[in-house]
Amino acid sequence: MTTVDFDPGAAAGRATDAILHDTLHGTERGVVVDSPPGAGKSTLVVRAALELADAGRPLMVVAQTNAQVDDLVLRLAEKNPELPVGRLHSSDADAYNKALDDLPQVRTSAKAADLSGLPVVLSTAAKWAHVKVDEPWRHAIVDEAYQMRSDSLLAVAGLFERALFVGDPGQLDPFAIVGSEQWAGLSYDPSASAVTTLLAHNPDLPQHRLPVSWRLPASAAPLVSNAFYPYTPFRSGTSHGDRRLGFAVPSDGSGPDRVIDEAAESGWGLLELPARHTPRTDPEAVRAVATVVRRLLDRGGAATSERSSAPTPLTADRVAVGTAHRDQAAAVRAALAELGVRDVTVDTANRLQGREYDVTVVLHPLSGRPDATAFHLETGRLCVLASRHRHACIVVCRAGVTDLLDDYPSTEPVQLGTLVKFPDGWEANHAVLAHLAEHRIPWSP
């Protein structure tokens, strides 16, 4: 709901100005920016990079995956085709997106020395860790800093004098594949997030927050903000009515069509299958997800938003399916192929981080499960799945998940001295389910 005195554009603009001011003219060695889903993090990173380059400060950019690095390179090139950019990559085959080869201002190399002197050099944290320099970079931007592990920052922090750290605290935490309990509670616990360590040692660094989500519609921002960001609330940049989703073909009265209409109307839809314990690749739930996607595409959807006055057709590339596990994603892909649907992204929460679609269809992580593990209760997983959409999110789930949650009360161990990450996954799951219950459509073929 947009109130009269809240101008999202102005609020976001003020935040960005303050961030850029601290980054370019501040005296502290670091600036931290929390960015909720779709709040313009990439835009901010690109803008800060361009301004730092304009100011003549050699800049290194650290992202966490090759896809993220390539995406930033492309965005930089789009914003300023004149700016020479270095893409440092690993020596593996397919180390970077071949589209970069078509850009004359982008130089790619596996050796940092080949890129010296360029105003901006980008790479992954893993690759930067192997770079040695005599003279550190004047400035760095660390992107997705909440998904970066503390030990990974330790390996690269010697490369720069000062840095802008940007990330989303609500998404999936970094993890280690072996136990790291013995360091829990230490300020530099190597398995903790880079930002946690940074702020523990430098509590006075300026911390900013992007206050407006441009992606999430007015129907979604309050739920996502309350459930996952209770202490750092944010709002939607658009108001109810700014975005509309309509379908040319009317509902045939089936469960999938009814839940599509419910979601088009309210932004949320819960397609509830009868309670049953199932394996992860529950064939009925998988088929239900695929059917919803098929109907979304068949019914001639069109999305209207603040971006343009004319409706945009809801095409396969504007729809995504999110799951908790890879085998579930594979099963959904197979089911979609059987229905003749191609080009719809189907991926796990981990891989959907940072991506954006008009409509998402989510197979609830706890659907049909006989047990609830810490993996399935992780706040970040649900947060990622529930915050990828611009218009509507449809959740497919078996009934009985609230009872399952009641059977698995949160009994997490507590390590002394660790910073509490709020909220609790158990509690957040209940909060989301309580909201979805208001948009429940029982399954019918």
Next chain:
Amino acid sequence: MSLITTLARLEAVGSGRAQPAATVRHRHLSDRPLVFVPLTTAGETGAPLGALVGTDRDAPRLLAVPQPRDRDLRFAFLADLADIVLPYVDAYAASVEAAERTETDPETGKRVKVEAELCADAPQLIVPSRAGLDFVRLLGRSMRFRRTAEQDPDAPYPAPPRVPLLGRWLTHYGERSRVPGSSLLLALTEVLSRHWATGQSGLEDQHLGALLAWIDPPDGLTGAEAARRAELERDPAGQLLCPPAGPATDPAFDNKLLAPAIERYDRARTALAAAEDPLEADDRLAALTAAERDVRDLVASRTRPTWDAVWRGLDLLRALPAGAQVEGRWTRDRWSFTGHRDRVLAGEPPQPRRDDAVTAANKLATREREQGRLEAQEALDDPLVMAGRRLTGEAFAGEVTDVVPAYSEGKRPSPRPLVTVRTDDRPHLAERAKVYRSLNGRPQSAEYVGCEGDGVLVVRILDKMGRGKEPEPGSVPEKGDRVCFTLFEHEQRGGAKLPDPEETPWTHGGPPGEPAPEAPDTVTEEDVL
């Protein structure tokens, strides 16, 4: 738990006997391990009650503390323990062979080979269960900052001479046991449950008696019956027939047997102190000796069943042939042992209470790398482990149905043959995914090309075919061969080098400064170890 392990457990329930979870032994076993079965005092942190310890299964050394709240008696226990453990360690430290080690040259920064000493073998410590591992760490922590009278003549309550050194070794072993695949310090329940799937839960597998009951039930009993007996059966006096493997004792034992015996000991000691003439003192000394013997007997009665169970478990494990790469991992353990030996010899201070940022990150990196190595090696060494990886889509095995010669583009074309494999497995192969197979123990990589129908996969071999235009004989699979490709790499890449601790960056608190020697723990009049 993977489905294949779940199935093994349920088959164990069905058959009444544990089922194999491995077909080879994945941990090194020394031919002369030191077995340590400790007991601790309830409610007191790290206050040992007693232990059986030694390398001879028929002649364990019994150590007991007749009054665990008495500092001198605890010190006597630790001194005795040091006198058993340290000579065992020293024997291995003395026997070395020449080896090469890769080091970073401080001047050029290049990785260079240097000659080094490597201990020819290393001491191996076996405890009954995971709680035993924690106790070894706790003992190590409680001893390594102690001061002896020699180190500090003014130290209140100085520790016996070799106690701090024992603390350092136990600390090193405790830390090393956190490295996946290491075998310097093993908890028997963990090793046994790595190799057998029982018909009970992982939690119940931590009970050594119950675990052995499933793996090797006595005649006429099923594993379930024998396990239940081991867990619960008590004698008419209410004592467990199979006492817990420790270090915690059964409360019924504490309350009904141990507490009265300790009380008798206390009374006898007070009486001796109050004796007024030598004759009386003689009698009372005899009474004290008897009271002390009672506590020792009690400790022996609770530890001996576990001691025997540990050796039985070791027999069961020894019956399995060692995995091909177990020896290689043990060599890493020998390096670890040699490294600590050298640090002790060089007069370095004991391990600090907390790791600094760089040490913690280095340890985590090592453990993650060793975890990856262990997972790959276990799968390559053991078809049953590989079966689990195949089931989860991380590997596939099948028969080669076609081999088509092909070459790379460029000035000097190299062989890049296309191999067609028919498999019943369903690997999760992405476009152009890398796959690996073991070629004479070395990984050969290939690239997924495509699927030519249900279960017919085509891969392109990329390397290990020699320098010539045609592949070297035997380097490319032939039609009719059985092959197994994995989606995971067989060898671990080295991680990035972290800064030296004195170059810790500002994000992590900056350099820690000169390491101050760790202060000893605060000493109080009572209750302090």
Next chain:
Amino acid sequence: MDKARLATALGAPSGFGQSQFALTRGNAFEAKVKADGGAELLRLVHARLDPGAEAPAGAAVPDLTAHGPEGRTARTALALREAVRAGGWTLLDHPMLALDVAGSLAFLEPDAVVVHPDGGWSVVEIKSFPMVDGSADPAKVGAAARQAAVYVLALEEVAARLDPVPRVHHRVLLVCPRDFSNLPTGSAVDVRKQRAVTARQLARLTRVEEIAGALPEGTCFAPDRSAEELTAAVEAVPATYAPECLAACELAFHCRERARAAGAVTRLGRPLRAELGGLATVGEVLAAAHGETGDPDDPAVAALRRAAALRAEALRSADEAAALRAEALRAAGRAPSPRAEAGEVSACP
């Protein structure tokens, strides 16, 4: 209800009970922490929770004795109100709080509650497990945090009845022995998560009367009944056994026997069911794995059959390898001995 006695009467006694050594030590520690009008305890509260406040010298320690739990609860509420009004530090030693749990009142006795000079309230938990080098057993700290969260909620109910409403701190103080000594040390524990979870659990709890109403008439848990009667009575209460129960409940061994008799797969651990879908018993799973029952189109059944086939194939190939090794050894004129096969073990000591 005495669950330990009940378990013994059911024929599945538990190993529960506390060692008198632990008991003695725990009591001695709490007494030490609270000695001298709680000076050490207040010092820790001041240092860890409220370092900005004045030093806690001469704190009030009101007498909370009263008749019965209701009386003590009322006395505690009164003492809290007076402490806020008086200002300064106040230590409430073993106060009594009440909380509505599923429709019936539960009385709770925290180790201590401290009123700060600014009128805020803090819960203090004293535990006898150690903090070694600043860290403690996470499972035990977790349990203490959940316990403290319940006290925080109960205190918030008392606070809500005052005007202005005093602040109940969501950071509690955990006091434990330090390293290997009996010297107290403290650590602040943030219980916001546990508080939120407990609040939702209390809101969702099935009312105890509802459970009682569903029980057959005359159900009784008195341990002097016959084992059959008792079993019938206990079985009327819905409960799902999982191995975690063994560490938490005196009746776990009894429930485990029941789960075993029913063939429930969950007695091998809850996560086990994750990939078994609707198959809930050992018999069903094994029959499905061996192709005797089950719909091959059910992914759980299909995966089980593939698992069974892969397992059989791997065990077969291991047997063949073992036979080859034995053959090679015979050919070399040596008796096959598993130890010699390992290649590195010479003899058993």
